[in-house]
């Protein structure tokens with residue numbers, strides 16, 4: 001009997017400045033091992049065609065462009081992303097309730113109404129000190145919880161946050177509310193510019209839905225070995 005395939009929980013952030021290197025890596029992967037994330041760098045360099053190439057290879061693609069603009073503009077951008085065929089797209093929750101509602105409505109009215117829409121809360125590169133430069137008297141966790149509540153009110157599918165907030169979030173949001181967490185670092189990995197970090201196994205234990213991992217995999221001497229280790233650990 002064929003083994004049922006489990007949905008992959010790792011989203012590999014393809015932050016390459018060279019398309020050939022990115023595709024050489026992708027060609028070693030199988031869509032059952034991970035999903036893929038295309039962010040601002042690769043989208044700006046290689047555009048929608050690159051995203052379509054990845055979708056054509058059978059991968060679920062998270063288009064991480066973090067839209068943040070007036071509702072009309074964000075809604076049109078989300079519609080365009082959905083019609084590109086991506087699995088997931090995101091906006092900044094700090095754009096506000098009407099902006100998120102407009103984005104959701106635009107996806108529902110698009111040719112791909114099943115496209116997932118999530119909202120960025122507090123970037124995982126921000127610690128208390130950095131957040132204090134933006135907003136007074138609030139911890140990263142308090143701000144994440146507040147923006148998560150706003151995102152849920154808007155009816156979105158979930159949020160981008162750090163795994164550090166997952167435990168508190170699961171007290172007020174069901175498992176259907178997606179927690180997509182960058183800042184994932186295997187034990188001993190370099191944190192780089194990430195401040196709120198956690199290991200893959202710990203993050204899954206606290207109820208994260210998807211782990212976003214870039215450099216620990218793509219810049220490893222053996223990226224496939226790291227991805228296999230992470231998948232085995234969760």
Ligand SMILES: O=c1ccn([C@@H]2O[C@H](COP(=O)(O)O)[C@@H](O)[C@H]2O)c(=O)[nH]1
Nearest residue numbers: 013039122123124182183212213214215
């Ligand atoms: O809060 C956020 C939102 C998005 N990201 C993105 O995730 C990856 C993380 O890459 P690493 O190399 O594993 O640090 C990257 O594409 C970011 O743009 C984030 O890190 N934090």
